[in-house]
Amino acid sequence: MVEDFLRQSPLSHLGLATHARAEIAADDGVALAERPFRTVITLRGPGGEGAFASAVEQASGLKLPQEVGAITGEAEGRQLLCLGPDEWWLCDGNSDAESLLVALEDELAGQFASAVDTSDNWFALEISGPQATDLLAKACPLDLHPRSFPAGRCARSLLSKAPMTLQKLDESPRFRIHVRRSFADYAWRWLSDAGREYGVSVLSA
Amino acid sequence: MAQSFRLPEGGVIDRSKSLRFSFDGRSYEGHPGDTLASALLANGVHLVGRSFKYHRPRGIFSAGAEEPNALVQLGEDPRTDPNQRATQVELFDGLTAMPQHCWPSLEFDLNETASLASRFLPSGFYYKTFMWPNWKLFEGPIRHAAGLGRAPRLPDPDRYDKTYAHCDLLVVGGGPAGLAAALAAGRRGARVLLVEQDSTLGGHLLSSPDSEIDGQPAAEWVEAARAELESLPEVRVLTRSTCFAYYDHNFLGVLEKVTDHYAPYSRPQHLPRQRMWKVRAAQVVLASGAIERPPVFRDNDRPGIMLASAASAYLRRWGVKPGGRALVLTNNDSGYRAALDLKNAGVDLAAVIDLRLAAEGPLSAQARDEGIPIRSGHAVTGTQGHLRLRKAFVAPMDGEGRRVFGGGEPIECDLLAVSGGWNPTVHLFCQSKGSLEWDEQLACFRPARSMQRNQAVVGGANGTFALGEALREAHAAGLQAAEAAGFAGSGSERQAPRAGGEGDFLPLREIYLVPSIQPVxxxxxxxxxxxxxxxxxxxxxxxxxxxxxxxxxxxxxxxxxxxxxxxxxxxxxxxxxxxxxxxxxxxxGVTTFRPPYTAVTFGAFAGRDVDGLLDPERTTPMHGWHQAQGAAFEDVGQWKRAWYYPRPGEDMHTAVAREVKATRDSLGILDATTLGKIEVRGPDAARFLDLVYTNMFSTLKVGRCRYGLMLKEDGMVFDDGVTSRLAEDRFLMTTTTGGAANVLDWLEEWLQTEWPEMKVYLTSVTEQWATMTISGPKAKALLGEVSDLKLDSETFPHMSFAEGRVAGVKARVFRISFTGEMSFEINVPARYGLAVWETLIRAGAKYAITPYGTEAMHVLRAEKGFIIVGQETDGSVTPLDLGMNWIVSKKKPDFLGRRSLFRPDMQKPDRKQLVGIETEDGREVLPEGAQLVESNGAARPPVPMVGHVTSSYWSPNCGKAIALALVKGGQARMGQRLYAPLADRTVACTITEPVFFDKAGERLHG
Incomplete structure (x- = not known):
């Protein structure tokens, strides 16, 4: 698609690819990776096991999580994040938003619900490494201990002064955060600075 | 220089290494493990500063956080810290410290004459000068003479860190009680955070290494406790970390000094200097210990007078003799600890002066057994010695302890160790609003009633001074905290650590003011x-x-x-x-305890939220392009918006004039990405918009756009923007850049709290879209070349939108205008923003496409008399005031602000109304904010203000200065003359209609 050649990450000015690695360096405590161009569809609708839930399941192939903070699906594939009593994100690392959106619109026809493409409204990056939790704790007031925030959970919070959506992908630990696109540069610079004491590896996107 | 007061052995110092440091320009040596105070004392230096008001010579008084006198200026600009307690400053190689507040030198301070004048400088002197004769007479000299250290003059080069932390149990204090509590909870698996202000754990055990716990010498027990805590995966121990604040709901502030104890040249570069911990603790155990209380006697401030516990600490922890010949003054048994330590260290001990009528207690008995002379029922009535204590006067007291007999016997001494009992360190407990009770027996305030859930106070901080009892209490508190946090016991748990010496804290004699021969x-x-x-x-x-x-x-x-x-x-x-x-x-009663416990540098509060990270700088997808073009940027909320694009040799005025002209003559392009965008969806979307806007949206046809004005309940303009109907049940609302978040909050608030029955969902899509506006006579031509849209006015009329491809990318294009020219607002997903923008620039070159910034946008819209919310409005302006009656629906039964808008006062003809202003000579651009009056300056004040200028520009298209203003009754004053009195002149001007250019609005249609 011609569009793939035209698109640009909000961090393109940092030239991250030039020093990106495949894995975290042995003496670094944290690793940062940008995850641009992910699909994020914001779903609004009534909670519960009714028509909305089955329409979303039909279109996405995923159960609609009912508890705020719960996630269904696979970290690397398609996921549904429950972010509020009537708000979800349908995230996907591969397929394009448009076909998903069409499927959702079809299934949701006639319902009081909303599916809006917000893929470009948000920007994702991942924090991993043995000191990822310590790094994130500098920016986020939530308790990130595995007892309080285990892998497979999500939450809305702050990354210092930027609103964020946070997921813990695994207990290695690895976190994925979404900030609004215009905050990408701030979030990246903030985390790079705060991570200095641990050593920061930049992983390829 | 030899450390002539260093004992040959003992102390928790590393004698194998020497550290050089300087104080007051002189060079000394100390050892790792020393504080600046212990190293100074090892070198026989007691005099370290001058007092705040009288410039009296002062020495090292304590060995900890309570130090009132030994404050030094540490380091050199820019890494200098004032008012650092020498008793808590860890020695490092190359440390430099200077005494504070003395001139010309520490030994000879001219301001000491203040001491002689002290009878004319009583307390309240300062306040009295406000009343009489005149504060200004005294301000200069007082400000010069009083004070402490000085702030650094250069910006702070260090980096600071802040972090949040959560734990099941926060233990404050790493003394025996704190360790016992942390061990008890930590062994059960609870997440424990232990903070200790000192560089090492142990608390007062560091000064009494021969106490026994569980049959071990205290030092060994502390080491074993440290090792065990470190082996527990959920326990974190922070030394050099002061819990300085305790707020509601177990929220506490801890300052960790990460690299302060390194020489500046050897500080690890990757570490912050200090770290602020913002701790949320499920449970808190305060084991903050106790601080010795000095008795108050005449001339009790000379260098060489120190707390008895400090004398012991210098002897035992640091192997330093704090004097050559000592005297001890006490009102309780614990003062004898210092006497015994002094004697054991070989210090010549003159006597123990005991304020009690009879010396009693185990330590008193031991001192008596060891032949230390004791004078009970005696007082120290005064001291002598200018830069160092030389002698003390001792006399017997009467039975009440109110008077002394005789002239006082002089006793030669250079050290006077004093003890007046102990105060539990209740600062944090009281900050958390806990209340105290007076313990008659111990003569101290102890914690009585906690105002926080899940809080315990143990050990010395609780007035539990005996070691064994304190350990038991702390152990129990640790277990209870673990239990409450959900960590049950296993049944085979270790018992509380055991120690002897229970109940050896005997009643003291309460004498707060020790009598002297003359009246106080x-x-x-x-x-x-x-x-x-x-x-x-x-x-x-x-x-x-x-x-x-x-x-x-x-x-x-x-x-x-x-x-x-x-x-x-x-x-x-x-x-x-x-x-x-x-x-x-x-x-x-007591006064209020407030944070911080000890001072915290501003840098730690700021953390890394300084300079480039002070606040998020939000940028658009085209930001890099604007930068490459040399754009100047304007802050709009957190956004950086291109303000104008100066070409070489252009100033702002010329650049803006060129951009404005080029847009009207041919073609301009604006980055409008920052406008707020909200998708409004649901069967009630149209009804909802009818309620939040003053005008009607339910009549808007699909594919069309309408400008709307939003009011607050008070009828005042709150936001504006164009809303388009994407589908029957789906609208795209735009808001001002600065108002985007507030508008979404406002709409959500109404939906969630007032109209929950409405079926409407809102989704912010501000950043989904990169928005670029092309405007000018050539806009249609350019868009025709780069898009597949049909642009004829039948298919794509003004105030409508279309979807198609622009520069190969799927786009939403709105034909709306904020300049009065034919304009297209092109929206593409943000990832393609730059690519599409660059295509437009390339393709527009033949039309001399000119990027224009927010300033040119302001001029262009002012030429057309379009308002900007926040510029023409300030929260006190209604649509009627703006002459926008046309946008206020008369048909709708209700909308937000309607009731207020139609109250009689809001309809008054003399409200400030929007008008245009032209200056008489046509060239003078009035300053924005200029006041407008009716007289040309001849009238005597007060001159009534009739209005003010809200926007003012040079209009290259009109060839004259134009302004918008709010003027009382302005709409009925067309053609009238007003005056703008400025600092150096008065400018005559005329009221006009607020539209200056293309009044018929023909250019919109090309």
Whole structure:
């Protein structure tokens, strides 16, 4: 698609690819990776096991999580994040938003619900490494201990002064955060600075 | 220089290494493990500073956080810190410190004459000068003479860190009690955070290494505890970390000094200098220990006078003799610990002066057994020695302890170790609003009633002074905290650590003001607060002048208000006031404890939120392009918006004039990405918009756009923007850049709290879209070339939108205009923003496409008389005031602000109304904010203000200066003359219609 050649990450000015690695360096405590161009569809609708839930399941192939903070699906594939009593994100690392959106619109026809493409409204990056939790704790007031925030959970919070959506992908630990696109540069610079004491590896996107 | 006062052995110092440091320009040596104070004392240096008000010579008084006197200026600009307690500064190689507040030198300070004039500088002197004769006479000299250290002059080069932390249990204090509590909870698997202000764990055990715990010497027990805590995966121990604040709901502040103990040249570059921990603790155990209370006697402030516990600490922890010939003054058994330690270290001990009628207690007995001379029922009535204590005077007291007999026998000594009992360190407990009770037996304030859930106070901080008892109490508190946090016991748990020496804390004799031969205030000073130079006579003066509340006495005399916050003085002040008023101590009560416990540098509060990270700088997908073009940027909220694009040699005025002209002559392009965008969806979307906008949206056809004005309930303009109907049940609302978040909050608030029955969902899509506006006579031509849209006015009329491809990318294009020219607002997903923008620039080159910034946008819209919310409006302007009656629906039964809008006062003809302003000579651009009056300057004040200028520009398209203004009754004043009085002249101007260019609006249609 011609569009793939035209698109640009909000961090393109940092030239991250030039020093990106495949894995975290042995003496670094944290690793940062940008995850641009992910699909994020914001779903609004009534909670519960009714028509909305089955329409979303039909279109996405995923159960609609009912508890705020719960996630269904696979970290690397398609996921549904429950972010509020009537708000979800349908995230996907591969397929394009448009076909998903069409499927959702079809299934949701006639319902009081909303599916809006917000893929470009948000920007994702991942924090991993043995000191990822310590790094994130500098920016986020939530308790990130595995007892309080285990892998497979999500939450809305702050990354210092930027609103964020946070997921813990695994207990290695690895976190994925979404900030609004215009905050990408701030979030990246903030985390790079705060991570200095641990050593920061930049992983390829 | 030899460390002539260093004992040949003993102490927790590394004698194998020497550290060089300088104080007051002189070079000394110490060892790792020393504080600046212990190293100075090892070199025989007691005199370290001059006092705040009287410039009296002062020495090292304590060995910890309570130090009132030994404040130094540490390091050099820009890495200099004022008011650092030498007793807590860890020694490092190359440390430099200077005494504060003395001139020309520490030994000879000219301002010491203030001491001679002290009878004319009583407490409240400062306040009295406000009344008479004149504060200004005194301000200069007082500001010069009083004070402490100085702030750095250069920007702070260090980096600071902040972090949040959560734990099941926060233990404050790493002494025996804190360790016992942390071990008890940590062994059960609870997440424990232990914070200790000292560089090493152990607390007072560091000064009494031969105490025994569980049959081990204390030092070994501490080491074993440290090792065990470190082996527990859920336990974190922070040394050099002071818990300085305790807020509601177990939220506490901890300052960790990460690299302060390194020489500046060897500080690990990757580490921050200090770290602020913001701790949320499920449970808190305060094991903050106790601080010794000094007795108040005449001239009790000379270098060489120190707390008895400090004398012991210097001897035992640091192997330093704090003097050559010592005297001890005490009112309790614990003072004898210092006497025994001094004697064992080979210090010549003159005597123990015991204020009690009879010396009793195990330590007293031991001292007597060891042949230490004891004079019970005696007092120290005064001291001598200018830069160092030389002698003390001792006399017997009467039975009440109110008077002394005889002239006082002089005793030669260069060290006077004093003990007046112990105060539990209740600062954090009290900050958390816990209340205290007066313990008659121990003569101290102890924690009584906690105001936080899940809080315990143990050990010395709880008035539990005996080691064995403190360990048991702390262990139990640790277990209870673990239990409450959900960590049950296994049944095979270790018992509380055991130690001897229980119940050896005997009653003391409560004498707060030790009598001297002359009455208080004569012949010398009984200092209560040494750091603020407040003497007992000052307290008595305050009482004589009618102050009764201890809070008032504190503020009038400033006792307890110095940087040490009265750690050694507050209870003495309360005791003296109580005694004088004939009231029991608890009836006088305590003053309020406030954070911080010890001072915290501003850098730590700021953390990394400084310079480039002070606040998020939000940028659009085209930001890099604007930068490459040399754009100047304007802050709009957190956004960086291109303001204007100066070409070489252009100033702002020329650049803006060129951009404005080019747009009207041919083609301009604006980055409008920052406009707020909200998708409004649901069957009730149209009804909802009818309620939040003043005009009608339910009549808007699909595919069309309409401008709307939003009011608050008070009828005042709140936001504006264009809303488009994407589908029957789906709208795209745009908002102002600065108002985007507020508008979404406002709409959500109405939906969630007032109209929950409405079926509407809102989704913010501000950043989904990169928005670029092409505007000008060539806009249609350019868009035709780069898009597949049909642009004829039938298919794509003004105020409509279309979807298609622009530069190969799927786009939403809106034909709306904020310039009065034919304009297209092109929206593409943000990832393609730059690519599409660059295509437009390339393709537009033949039309001389000119990027214009927000300033040119302001001029262009002002030429058309379009308002900007926040510029023409300020929260007190209605649509009627703006002449926008046309947008206020008369048909709708209701909308937000309607009721207010139609109240009689809002309809008054003399409200400030929007008008245009032209200056008489046509060239003068009025400053925005200029006031407008009716007279040309001849009238005598007060001259009524009739309005003010809200926007003002040079309009290259009109060839004259134009302005918008809010003027009382303005709409009925067309053609009238007004005046703008400026600083140096008055400008005559005329009221006009607020539309200056293309009044018929023909250019919109090309």
């Amino acid at each position: 205030g004569q012949g010398g000073k009984h200092f209560v607060d040494q750091q603020h130079d407040v003497a007992a006579s000052d307290l008595l003066l305050a009482l004589r002048e009618g102050y009764r509340s201890i809070e008032h006495v504190k503020r009038y005399t400033t006792t307890g208000m110095a940087t040490d916050q009265g750690k050694t003085s507050n209870v003495n002040a309360i005791g003296i006031v109580a005694e004088h008023l004939g009231k029991p101590v608890p009836e006088v």
